[in-house]
Amino acid sequence: MRALRRPVGVTGVVLLALVLFAAAFGPVLWGERATAVDTANLLAGPSAEHWIGTDNLGRDLFARVLVAARLSILLALAATAIAMVLGLLLGAAPMLLGRRLGRLVTASVNVLVAFPGLLLVLFFAVVFGVGARGAALAVGLAGAPAFARLCHTLIAGVSERDYVAAARIAGVGRARMLRRHVLPNIAEPVIVYATMTAGAALLTFAGLSFLGLGVQAPDYDWGKLMQDGLNGIYVHPLAALGPGIAVVLAGLAFNLTGEAFAAGPRRTHVLPPAGPPSPATAPARNSVLSADDLRVTIPGPNGPIHAVRGVSFSVGDGEAVGVVGESGSGKSVTALAVAGLLEPPVRVQAGHLAVAGEDLLAPGAHRRLGTSLAVVFQDPMTSFNPAHRVGPQLAEVSRFHQGLGRRAAFARAVDRLRAVRIGDPERRARQYPFEFSGGMRQRAMIGMGLMGEPRLIVADEPTTALDVTVQRQVLELLADVRRDTGAALLLISHDVSVVTDVCDRVLVMYAGRVVEELPAKDLRALARHPYTRALVAAVPDMETDLDRPLAVIPGLPVDPVDVPAGCAFAPRCPLADDHCRTVAPPLRDGVACHKAGEAP
Amino acid sequence: MSALTFHEVSVRYGAHTVLHEVSLEVPAGRTVGLVGESGCGKSTLARAAVGLAPITSGSILLDGRPVPTRGRRPVQMVFQDPYSSLDPRMTVGESIAEALPGRPSRQDRQSEIARLLTLVHLDPARAADLPGQLSGGQRQRVALARALAARPQVILADEITSALDVSVQGAVLNLIRDMRRDLGLSMLFISHNLAVVRYVADHVAVLHAGRIVEHGPAARVLGDPRHDYTRHLLASAHPLKEHT
Numbered sequence: 010m011r012a013l014r015r016p017v018g019v020t021g022v023v024l025l026a027l028v029l030f031a032a033a034f035g036p037v038l039w040g041e042r043a044t045a046v047d048t049a050n051l052l053a054g055p056s057a058e059h060w061i062g063t064d065n066l067g068r069d070l071f072a073r074v075l076v077a078a079r080l081s082i083l084l085a086l087a088a089t090a091i092a093m094v095l096g097l098l099l100g101a102a103p104m105l106l107g108r109r110l111g112r113l114v115t116a117s118v119n120v121l122v123a124f125p126g127l128l129l130v131l132f133f134a135v136v137f138g139v140g141a142r143g144a145a146l147a148v149g150l151a152g153a154p155a156f157a158r159l160c161h162t163l164i165a166g167v168s169e170r171d172y173v174a175a176a177r178i179a180g181v182g183r184a185r186m187l188r189r190h191v192l193p194n195i196a197e198p199v200i201v202y203a204t205m206t207a208g209a210a211l212l213t214f215a216g217l218s219f220l221g222l223g224v225q226a227p228d229y230d231w232g233k234l235m236q237d238g239l240n241g242i243y244v245h246p247l248a249a250l251g252p253g254i255a256v257v258l259a260g261l262a263f264n265l266t267g268e269a270f271a272a273g274p275r276r277t278h279v280l281p282p283a284g285p286p287s288p289a290t291a292p293a294r295n296s297v298l299s300a301d302d303l304r305v306t307i308p309g310p311n312g313p314i315h316a317v318r319g320v321s322f323s324v325g326d327g328e329a330v331g332v333v334g335e336s337g338s339g340k341s342v343t344a345l346a347v348a349g350l351l352e353p354p355v356r357v358q359a360g361h362l363a364v365a366g367e368d369l370l371a372p373g374a375h376r377r378l379g380t381s382l383a384v385v386f387q388d389p390m391t392s393f394n395p396a397h398r399v400g401p402q403l404a405e406v407s408r409f410h411q412g413l414g415r416r417a418a419f420a421r422a423v424d425r426l427r428a429v430r431i432g433d434p435e436r437r438a439r440q441y442p443f444e445f446s447g448g449m450r451q452r453a454m455i456g457m458g459l460m461g462e463p464r465l466i467v468a469d470e471p472t473t474a475l476d477v478t479v480q481r482q483v484l485e486l487l488a489d490v491r492r493d494t495g496a497a498l499l500l501i502s503h504d505v506s507v508v509t510d511v512c513d514r515v516l517v518m519y520a521g522r523v524v525e526e527l528p529a530k531d532l533r534a535l536a537r538h539p540y541t542r543a544l545v546a547a548v549p550d551m552e553t554d555l556d557r558p559l560a561v562i563p564g565l566p567v568d569p570v571d572v573p574a575g576c577a578f579a580p581r582c583p584l585a586d587d588h589c590r591t592v593a594p595p596l597r598d599g600v601a602c603h604k605a606g607e608a609p
Numbered sequence: 610m611s612a613l614t615f616h617e618v619s620v621r622y623g624a625h626t627v628l629h630e631v632s633l634e635v636p637a638g639r640t641v642g643l644v645g646e647s648g649c650g651k652s653t654l655a656r657a658a659v660g661l662a663p664i665t666s667g668s669i670l671l672d673g674r675p676v677p678t679r680g681r682r683p684v685q686m687v688f689q690d691p692y693s694s695l696d697p698r699m700t701v702g703e704s705i706a707e708a709l710p711g712r713p714s715r716q717d718r719q720s721e722i723a724r725l726l727t728l729v730h731l732d733p734a735r736a737a738d739l740p741g742q743l744s745g746g747q748r749q750r751v752a753l754a755r756a757l758a759a760r761p762q763v764i765l766a767d768e769i770t771s772a773l774d775v776s777v778q779g780a781v782l783n784l785i786r787d788m789r790r791d792l793g794l795s796m797l798f799i800s801h802n803l804a805v806v807r808y809v810a811d812h813v814a815v816l817h818a819g820r821i822v823e824h825g826p827a828a829r830v831l832g833d834p835r836h837d838y839t840r841h842l843l844a845s846a847h848p849l850k851e852h853t
Contacts, residue, residue: 171688172696172704175752178659179708179759180681189707193698335774476646477801477845503775547779549808551831551846558783559808562776565744 021265028259031078042072054245061247064237070248073234074255081230082259084145084223085211091149092210093203096156097192100164104191105183115161121154129154130213134222141230144223148213152206159202163195197270204267208260215256231256280308280356290360296323297464297497298347301360305342308354314569316342318521321360321596324465329491329498331508331529333544334518337566343518344469344501348384349375365464379410380461383496387470389450393442399453400426400438406460421460428493429456429486448479452486459490466490469501484511505532505545517541520567520577526599537599537606540578576603610637610795611672611762613658613684618667620653627653629819630667635763638793640785642810642827644803644842650819651799652689655765658797659686671762681710685756689768691748695740701726701751702736708758725754729784746777750784757788763795770805778805785809803846807831815839 036043047067054062060071099118103111121129133147167173173190181189217223218232219239226233231252238249292299305317317339324330334340345351346362349369362369365381386392393402403425404418413421419438426434429452442450451471458466468487472480488511491498502508508515509529517525517538525538536542546560553559564581567573576594579585584604594601613635620628627650635641645651656662658669660678669676676684685708688694695704702722709721723733729750740748749769756764766785770778786809788794800806806813806827813830815823815838823836834840 171690171694174656174661175686175688175694175755176696176707177661178682178684178686179755181707189699190696194696335776477803478646478841481845505775544775548775549779549782549804551804551807551843553804553808555808558786559779561779561783566774566776 015269017265018269021262021267021269024258024262025266028078028082028262031075032082033079035075035078039072039075042069043076044068052241052245055247061251062245064248070234070238070251073229074231074252077230077234077252078255078259080141080224080228081211081214081232081256084141084148084214084230085207085259085263087145088148088152088210088214089203089207091146092152092156092206093199095150095153096158097160097199099153099157100160100162101187101191103161104164104168104187118154118157118161122158124154126151126155127213130217131222134217139222139225141224141228144214144217148210148217152210156202156206160195160199163198164191167191167194201267201271204263204270208263208267211256211260211263215252280306280313280354283356283358287358287360292361292363292366293323295325296363297326297328298324298364298499300343300347300362303343303346303359303362304357305339305346305351306356306358307342309570311570315521315572316569317346318572320518320521320523322516322523322526324497324499326464327491327495327497328514329500329512331500331502331512331515332518333502333505333508333515335503335544335566337520337569338518339521339569340501340503340518341469344467344499347499348382348467349378350384380406381464383455383458383461383463383466385451385454385458385466385468385471387473389447389454389474392454393450395442398439398441399445403438403453403457403460406457410461422456425456425459426453428459429453429490430482431456446479448475448482451475451479451483455483455486455490459494463494463496465497465499467499467501470503471500472507473503480507487511505548506550509533517544520572521569522577522601523596524578524601526596538578538602539582539584539604576601610793611683612637613676613763613795613797614670614673615654615658616668616670618654618657618669619665620650620657620662621665627819628657631816631819631821633814633821633824635795635797636812637795638789639811640789640794640796640798640809642806642813643797643799643816644801644806644813645816646801646842649816651801651816652767654816655686655767655797655799658684658763658765661686681708681759683762684765685759685761685763686765686767687749687752687756687769690772691745691752692772694752695748697740699739700736701738701740701743704740704751705736705755705758708755710760721758725758726751728757728788729754730780744777745773746781749773749777749781753781753784753788757792761794763797765797765799767799768801771800771802782809803831803842815842 045068047063050059050063050067052063052065053059059069062070064070099114102114129151130147133150134144137143137146173186176186176190214223214230215232215235218230219236221236224230224233234252235249238252242249287302290301301321303317303320307314307316320343332340332343346357347364351357359370364378367374367378393399400419400422403422407413407418407421423434423438426438431437431449431452445453472483475483484507487498490496500508500511509532512529515527515529515532516523517540519540525536525541527536533545536545543560543562547562549559562581567577575590575592576585579589582589584607589603594603615631615633617630617632618628619626619630631654643651653662657664658676659682671683705722705725706718709718713721722736726733726735731747731750743751770781773781782805789796798806798809810827812825813827814821815836817838823830823834823839830839831843834843
């Protein structure tokens, strides 16, 4: 009910309640007044007795507007219901009728959607004949194609989900599939759209009755009242405007309610004010990257997420440092912070965070940093702009940061693509990203980082989305680039073997902290933190003993919203005691554990 | 348990051929690992066996008879993405109950759900939870329980651990091995990760560009590969430093 927390939502719901109240009780409360003939007051103007005057039989118009609410709303709802049911059936046709018939239905719907809605309404209204029933059918049928299109799209989206495939394999029939799996998962947008359609239907009915195609005397809805009032519009404007205002209010009620439910944003809590800043410290010497007490807090739906909770490390010139950890360990957020890619409302605090001597916490650091920092992301599909050719995207770096001309920058882009071993770079530079394979795109991304003279390359899971065979090429390329340019590397990965292959030193992260820091060659045999050991043991490799079960880490990773006091790994640790559960161990001599090195 | 046989199966989408006359047998009670890179047709082969992908020619047989591709399939499948394989609006128990054969009474249903959840090492009290309350590894176990609920002859596991964290992957792999041992399940285990396949599979088949290029006992294929492509795959799976 988050929609009710916004002014639009409140206004919509209150209006809707009033309108529905009038529809429900109008005829009971004011029915008598609305039919009482007062021959002394024919076509009278507004007065204390008759707020918006009387009609040609002296009946009170205000009461009639209130009484007409029922018919007007009922007709709108009926038409919406017809449109919705018909639309759902048509939209579900590909699922219910099979591929071939479904395609036919979808094609017909697409043709119908192309017709102007009003034209369809008028066409059907003439077909079904004048009167309330005809009008309801006409408006309902005319609304069905748009509904069908929406449902078709939504259903197609749900049908692709694996749970639908699983249900099909389990033998669930088509009708039950629709009822149990599809409808509940598309209900929300359909209901929102229905509310808005109800508002539009209301207007259409008013229009139809106004044209004389809708409700006929002695019944009356708002449109009919408007039509009656129109004759005297210059003498008694309120007689026509009164019902018109009712239509506008009711339409607004439906639309605002729908709008509020449709657009209700996911509420995220605002971060509480920052604690005392960490004491400013100076970057470590001879380091290309240095971070001290780095903290990153992200506003989440259930309170602030402490993604990184005080991480200190440095990367020396030309050094390769790996960061391993599972999802939620804060490794990627650390990478983003180092790359300077986190913006408010995410809060980044640190004693210092310096890359190539530039303080990243100071404004404008990016511009000064220029090309000394290169970043490679996980998903090679989204890291290039699909609308531009690859060469110019690389060239942009040199034009922006190094002031090169268009031609010179493009030549450099071709040269860099060659450097990352992309065959026929002149031709490739003129291609679009979709013409590149995943591995090639990742290499081109590294090539983009090489447009300048990077001193640090931050690579966040650069090989996770790639096939094993391609993974290797990208890792070898990163190693070569480092050898050729002397750049340092910060490699983030969940894959212990990738990190040990490429890096000199490894940081192991758990629940937003570094729990162990050690030379990569020692990771497999000499790790002292129980988490590091478990992480290494849990991954099968080509030498794993086939006769014993794999080592597992019991329990679940820590919820970053609610990090326990003491050591975050304690609930899953075989060595933990009460001391571990109450006092958080500091990182000392490369390991943050009270029981470091003890055998389980 | 039964044997699943793919006999010269081809799958074509328009002019694009995904599988070229693939022949492969999953013997009764055995686990066959299917490896290959993305796009080589691994998933298509599995989807064809349950009628989710139409085959152009060839046949898929269960104990010599064509596999039914309507109604409750005797071959069940577990999918890769634990976040898309359970209906977010159905409880764990409802999802599992849906796959149960026949129309069991309410009490039978409850006890069967509890039994299946225990089988995949989950607390039976989890039956009332919605998938949103479970972790990726727990969801994958529920998906496995749902597949088992249908009393399958064969299970197809399509990259079921590749979306999981390593600490959770181990638990799922152990579970797969336990179930083969205790239930004698026949299984086609699809993965791009050779170390994972080596750990769970008796036989390994290597699929490359829609063709099986090598097939044999796991130890032989992974220990003494005969096809160049298998060697290439194995070389990629080993650490860099040993080769350079």
